[in-house]
Amino acid sequence: MISIFANRAEALRSIGRCRSEKSVRLLIASVIAFVMAAITPPLTRAQDAAERRAGVTDEMLVGAQGASDAWLTYNRNYEGWRYAPMTQINADNVDRLRPVWVYQTGVQGGGFETTPIVYEGKIYITTANSHLMCLELGTGKMLWRYDHLLPRGVNLCCGPVNRGVAIYRNRIYFTTLDAHLICFDADSGQMLWDREVADYRDSYSLTLAPLVVKGKVIVGPGGAEFGVRGFIDAYDWETGERIWRFWTVPAPGEPGSETWPADSDAWKQGGATPWLTGTYDPDLDLLYWPGGNPSPDWNGTVREGDNLYSDTILALRPDTGELVWHFQNTPHDIFDWAGVQECILIDEVINGKKVKALVQANRNGYLYALNRENGEFLYAKPYSDGVNWAVLDEDGIPRIRPDMFEGDRRFACPGIFGGKNWPPSAYSPDTHMIYIPDQKRCTTYVTMDVTFRRGLPYYGGIPVMEEEKNATGYIKAYDVRTGEQVWSYDTKAPNWAGLLTTAGGLVFGGAPDGYLRAFDDATGEILWEFQTGSGVFAPPTSFMIGDRQYIALASGWGQPAKVVGFMNDNAGSAFYLFGIDGK
Amino acid sequence: MISIFANRAEALRSIGRCRSEKSVRLLIASVIAFVMAAITPPLTRAQDAAERRAGVTDEMLVGAQGASDAWLTYNRNYEGWRYAPMTQINADNVDRLRPVWVYQTGVQGGGFETTPIVYEGKIYITTANSHLMCLELGTGKMLWRYDHLLPRGVNLCCGPVNRGVAIYRNRIYFTTLDAHLICFDADSGQMLWDREVADYRDSYSLTLAPLVVKGKVIVGPGGAEFGVRGFIDAYDWETGERIWRFWTVPAPGEPGSETWPADSDAWKQGGATPWLTGTYDPDLDLLYWPGGNPSPDWNGTVREGDNLYSDTILALRPDTGELVWHFQNTPHDIFDWAGVQECILIDEVINGKKVKALVQANRNGYLYALNRENGEFLYAKPYSDGVNWAVLDEDGIPRIRPDMFEGDRRFACPGIFGGKNWPPSAYSPDTHMIYIPDQKRCTTYVTMDVTFRRGLPYYGGIPVMEEEKNATGYIKAYDVRTGEQVWSYDTKAPNWAGLLTTAGGLVFGGAPDGYLRAFDDATGEILWEFQTGSGVFAPPTSFMIGDRQYIALASGWGQPAKVVGFMNDNAGSAFYLFGIDGK
DSSP, X not given: OHHHHHHHHXXXXXXXXXXXXXXXXXXXXXXXXXXXXXXXXXXXXXXXXXXXXXXXXXXXXXXXXGOTTOBOSTTSSTTOOOEEOOOSSOTTTGGXXXXXXXXXXXXXXXXXXXXXXXXXXXXXXXXXXXXXXXXXXXXXXXXXXXXXXXXXXXXXSSOOOOOOOEEEBTEEEEEOTTSEEEEEETTTOOEEEEEEOSOGGGTOBOOSOOEEETTEXXXXXXXXXXXXXXXXXXXXXXXXXXXXXXXXXXXXXXXXXXXXXXXXXXXXXXXXXXXXXXXXXXXXXXXXXXXXXXXXXXXXXXXXXXXXXXTEEEEEOTTTOOEEEEEESSTTOSSOXXXXXXXXXXXXXXXXXXXXXXXXXXXXXXXXXXXXXXXXXXXXXXXXXXXXXXXXXXXXXXXXXXXXXXXXXXXXXXXXXXXXXXXXXXXXXXXXXXXXXXXXXXXXXXXXXXXXXXXXXXXXXEEEEOOXXXXXXXXXXXXXXXXXXXXXEEOSSOOOOOEEEETTTEEEEEOTTSEEEEEETXXXXXXXXXXXXXXXXXXXXXXXXXXXXXXXXXXXOOOSSOOTTSSOOSOOOEEEEEEETTO | OHHHHHHHHHHHHHHHTOSSHHHHHHHHHXXXXXXXXXXXXXXXXXXXXXXXXXXXOHHHHHTGGGOTTXXXXXXXXXXXXXXXXXXXXXXXXXXXXXXXXXXXXOOOSSOOOOOOEXXXXXXXXXXXXXXXXXXXXXXXXXEEEEEOOOOTTOOOSSOOOOOOOEEEBTEEEEEOTTSEEEXXXXXXXXXXXXXXXXXXXXXXXXXXXXXXXXXXXXXXXXXXXXXXXXXXXXXXXXXOXXXXXXXXXXXXXXXXXXXXXXXXXXXXXXXXXXXXXXXXXXXXXXXXXXXXXXXXXXXGGGGOSOOTTTTEEEEEOTTTOOXXXXXXXXXXOSSOOOOOOOOEEEEEEETTEEXXXXXXXXXXXXXXXXETXXXXXXXXXXXXXXXXXXXXXXXXXXXXXXXXXXXXXXXXXXOTTOSSOSSOOEEETTTTEEEEEEEXXXXXXXXXXXXXXXXXXXXXXXXXXXXXXXXXXXXXXXXXXXXXXXXXXXXXXXXXXXXXXXXXXXXXXXXXXXXXXXXXXXXXXXXXXXXXXXXXXXXOEEEEETXXXXXXXXXXXXXXXXXXXXXXXXXXXXXXXXXXXXX
16 A cells, blocks of 8 residues: 555655646546556455545554554554654754745644644644644645634633644544534545534633544543633544543542542532543553643642542543543642643563553653553653652652742742643654653742632632743653653753654754754754744654655744744744655 | 855854854854954955945945845846846756745735845845844844834735835835834844834835935835825935935926826825835936826726826936936826836847837836836837737827727726736846746726725725636746747746846746746746745845855735635745755
């Protein structure tokens, strides 16, 4: 299949550059049909047609890591690695990487955070404010787009963003800021169904890329800053019917409800919204999907207790939503350290023995390793500079340092945005390292009284950010076997850009200054950089078109915050395809 | 000087890529100082310092064509050629042209039409809605920017745009949509003065790049669609004081007033706004600056007569604004064919003898050649497809075809936007050709009654555009010696993108589909193309940085109009620097 698709992609590329488009398209279609008929025995052709009708199957998603001509799921593989196993772009030639085409989305007013999905010569990207575009992979030409009409009064804690779509069979799954999950035909862009996941008037929203596991389209909302109750939902891929819902705040009487005050409605406004895409182990058949911060964010007095399953790694059965085990990184969080960061699933030697591990660079500043079969704690190491808020006991349970409180204030590192926020880490099985986009900006939290009102902010305090001159950010490389730092790169401003590793020995990552860079994965040496013209949030991706490897990136800052002394805080929204020599 | 600036540009480029910026900057500054001291004899150094203080002088502007490391005035030279005399990028290597850096302005809502000014390692660009940015040439890093606060109620016929700044001495001159002319220090961005050229509440606006001639900063407003009275103004470069004003509609009793109805205020609302940058012949000391369309646009009954100096090429003395000669391309225009297109000044053999000529691809569909010493008519040839509105007599005076009228309607080709609108043509002395960005979309004009009210639209009719499927556009190459077409390239949609020629035998031009292309200047063969991600309006430019030649382009469609079947009508605002192999 791959070689045929490659030819098709190449053909499409030629077509896009030809001015008498229609006639050449017909001609090439004829040639492809002829060649396929000539080289393909009848039986294979029938299988091929069936497979094409099937689109992206469960088997393909399980094997997504090896599909060099595609990027089929948010983190490239279910295990959350963001590791492209191609070697064509490497330390010897990466300095020749140049743009092949650029697509300016024309959408502004939010960060451009999309992870593109790539399949059969098409690339699917999303932008802030709930826009979805399908582009021709070879040329960047728009094939179809969907512009979601948002109602007035959509409340968002942190600006309008979207992190990408999911693909399954021949369908595209897209979430919107007003908390809808929408299904499209991948080829035509025809809308097939539109499901209201939650009521945006409660200030629920959806910003994540869905995850599809065995025909279930799995999503989790944001909204904890407005006192909603979190959940993880699974929808039938074909009909859009909901199959199960796991509430990330238990109701009274349910397991975990003992971690919330009795005789109180606090659980109804408990937050713990699981707003980032989870990971999945097909062998163990376990879904790893953490809950976010509890509500209200900074005033814990109305919710005494550990507040499960806020800031908690959850291991769920994807067929039923049954909870198998859980590990709470930050009990009774009063820092807004939504621990929704991706859980990367790796089999490595940790503490002297090979283990099915899960590693997570949590927003609370610690890098965790757990046994993913049962949630057993392996280690937790501070990866963020100056982590000051807790001492961890031998089971990884943090004990908050009482001396950090001064009346209604506390000065904590990491700060409000955490050590690592949503931008994806990446893992390389070659170096055994996890690469973490890290930021440092400590914060003084001031507690305030708070009253819940539906749909309105439910913070319970004010975060006072450290001075900008004291803020910075990093790309940090940690050996996952030991939890020890190997190298770090200072981005000179809080780093919001996701990462990619490749078998070519490279780490790709953007920065607030607008550069996309390639680093030697072992040493952190900068091997290449390109100025994309706006600060970068999005993670790079990589895939083959025909016999050539490419790197793709969305570039667009879209944050109101200034980045002092470092370009580029201009709003941007350009999507790049890079290839060696720009070909 | 050029080699020293080249070194400095190179040095800046290195600095921009270095992370310990400040120390390296100091180091390189020291090295440059040392090298300059070592290689430069004392007298020359003193001269050099004086020259540096002088900035861009009159002599440099007269010789701007030869300043390979700069782009000093809107059309590159006073004569309006847009011809870069460098050969490093040529037919042999242009296929290796790739982006070096991109700058996303973050400004949307209008076309991105800027011609950048390049001088001493800095590049000055402007965007829609009156933004001005100074970038480091080697890296695209923003050094300073000015965001003009526009009042509410700025009326524009055709969307917010700006076409670039002027440079003189060490100052930058910038026009705004609310009709101000503002002067900045070129290095620091400090505002030195801000002059109200006209009252925006009359619906005057400024969108053009100023032209500086002998210390006079010359501008002309738009606003004819709102019944203003046009003028050309000259301001003192240093103080901003107005030196002269030439009204492009004469007052009663003045020469030309006989072409307006007597006993009527029509002249007060007569339009003829000269909203594009003129050209200049230093030897003849004549400024060529045409007036635009008369007001009201489409109802001529309230302004019987030829309506001088609407749609009229004016030859003025730059010191005084004195009118030396004039030639009216479209007397009594009822089509909105603002004949403000640049007059390209060339010395060529026309009609069998060498002549100081002026050629202009006028919006009315004809390519004109005049003797620029006296305005003598040489030829006019239709360059736009299907020109149907007139027959020209032997002096180039058009006689409108009476059979095109059907009651209050007339169907004319070219249409409302003309054959060529504002996007600049380019001329190559190597091929003796003028290259014209042309569009074809015929229009049915319906005349309507109209009453003047200050600041409000004063159209007197409605233009009904031809169906989109019948519309197209071209790059057309004409031999200026004969006015005959040599080649044309179909852009498949009305072409709004300006052009550049080079001594490397190339024509560069964008298109609505978002591609920037390089053509063989003799044959029109496409030698290279790059998808910039948004439809292109702006003209490309070229200059050296150190010993390497570059191409620069603003890419950003910004028009609400759809371009059926052709990407890319997304709003865009990315500025590109291209070099061979992206270096």
